[in-house]
Amino acid sequence: MERIDKVVAPLKSRLQKQTDPERELDRILDHPSLRSFRQQHPEYPREMYRRSLPQLRQMVTERKHCDHCPGLNQCPNLVPGYRTELQGFGGYLDLRLAPCEKRIAQEEEHRRKQLIRSHYIPTDIIQATFDQMEWDSGRADAIEAVMDFCEQFESGRPRKGLYLYGPFGVGKSRIAGAMAQYLVRYGIDSLMVYVPDFVREIKESIRDGQIQRKLDALRQATVLIMDDVGAENITPWIRDEIFGAILQYRMVEKLPTVYTSNLGLDELEEHWAHSDKGGIEKTKAKRIMERIRPYVEVCYVDGPNRRLV
Numbered sequence: 001m002e003r004i005d006k007v008v009a010p011l012k013s014r015l016q017k018q019t020d021p022e023r024e025l026d027r028i029l030d031h032p033s034l035r036s037f038r039q040q041h042p043e044y045p046r047e048m049y050r051r052s053l054p055q056l057r058q059m060v061t062e063r064k065h066c067d068h069c070p071g072l073n074q075c076p077n078l079v080p081g082y083r084t085e086l087q088g089f090g091g092y093l094d095l096r097l098a099p100c101e102k103r104i105a106q107e108e109e110h111r112r113k114q115l116i117r118s119h120y121i122p123t124d125i126i127q128a129t130f131d132q133m134e135w136d137s138g139r140a141d142a143i144e145a146v147m148d149f150c151e152q153f154e155s156g157r158p159r160k161g162l163y164l165y166g167p168f169g170v171g172k173s174r175i176a177g178a179m180a181q182y183l184v185r186y187g188i189d190s191l192m193v194y195v196p197d198f199v200r201e202i203k204e205s206i207r208d209g210q211i212q213r214k215l216d217a218l219r220q221a222t223v224l225i226m227d228d229v230g231a232e233n234i235t236p237w238i239r240d241e242i243f244g245a246i247l248q249y250r251m252v253e254k255l256p257t258v259y260t261s262n263l264g265l266d267e268l269e270e271h272w273a274h275s276d277k278g279g280i281e282k283t284k285a286k287r288i289m290e291r292i293r294p295y296v297e298v299c300y301v302d303g304p305n306r307r308l309v
Helices: 004-019 021-029 032-040 046-051 053-067 101-115 140-154 172-186 195-204 211-220 236-252 265-273 282-289
Strands: 082-089 092-099 116-119 161-165 190-194 223-227 257-261 296-300
Touching (some): 032 053, 046 053, 046 092, 053 082, 053 092, 092 101, 116 172, 140 172, 140 296, 161 172, 172 190, 172 223, 172 257, 190 211, 195 211, 195 236, 257 296
Parallel strands (some): 116 190, 161 257, 161 296, 190 223, 223 257
Antiparallel strands (some): 082 092
């Protein structure tokens, strides 16, 4: 039977190595993150690191977690999605939190989603991008005009919005959705609204008193995209009190508006001249159009009906 001291001695020796502060400090300072930090701060003496051993332990532990990252939802760090970094303060090394790459990417994605709002717009439309789109001859000019519109935000604000019109299914809404994605590059918020469904919602909102809040959202968006305008069931109240109020505000505040439609501007004016009771109100329709015609560049979009492909 072995003597007890022969068994205990190796264990004791290993324990001493593990608990010896100087050995532990050497081991921690050999971590790549600490080696890099020491190269950046040669003025910090070893004693400063020795006094800050608990902070160094935490930093190295969290860096090891990051090296084998299980994902944000399972992050084992003290604050999920963040890792500690060192900074000198009062003769000690203190810790500050910094977001990791995955947290930064998540926050950027959240920011993008906050900038792009939509109402009754299918997901595939609002998530469209120009690099996924066919630039055929029927819509290349419109796409270039839309991209130019977005790029003007780099140095200010476009003087005019856009009016995209053409036959059914040629991709007008998809171009507008891609524009909303492109505007994110310049930090510009947009709101894309499918007009026929929005009109139905407004009519139903008379009872719940939410009309003003919904109108304010359309009035105040930096870029408002009115999709499929002219396909709604028009009434004098919708035309004058809803569209009129929205467009008047945006005209005064110089906020650009983008439209997609199957109708040209003259056809849209004729559509808005008709009331739901069969009357004709050309003057009121013309008044609304005066808030559109001078403030848009008109782009015709053509091509095959891609809904049938």
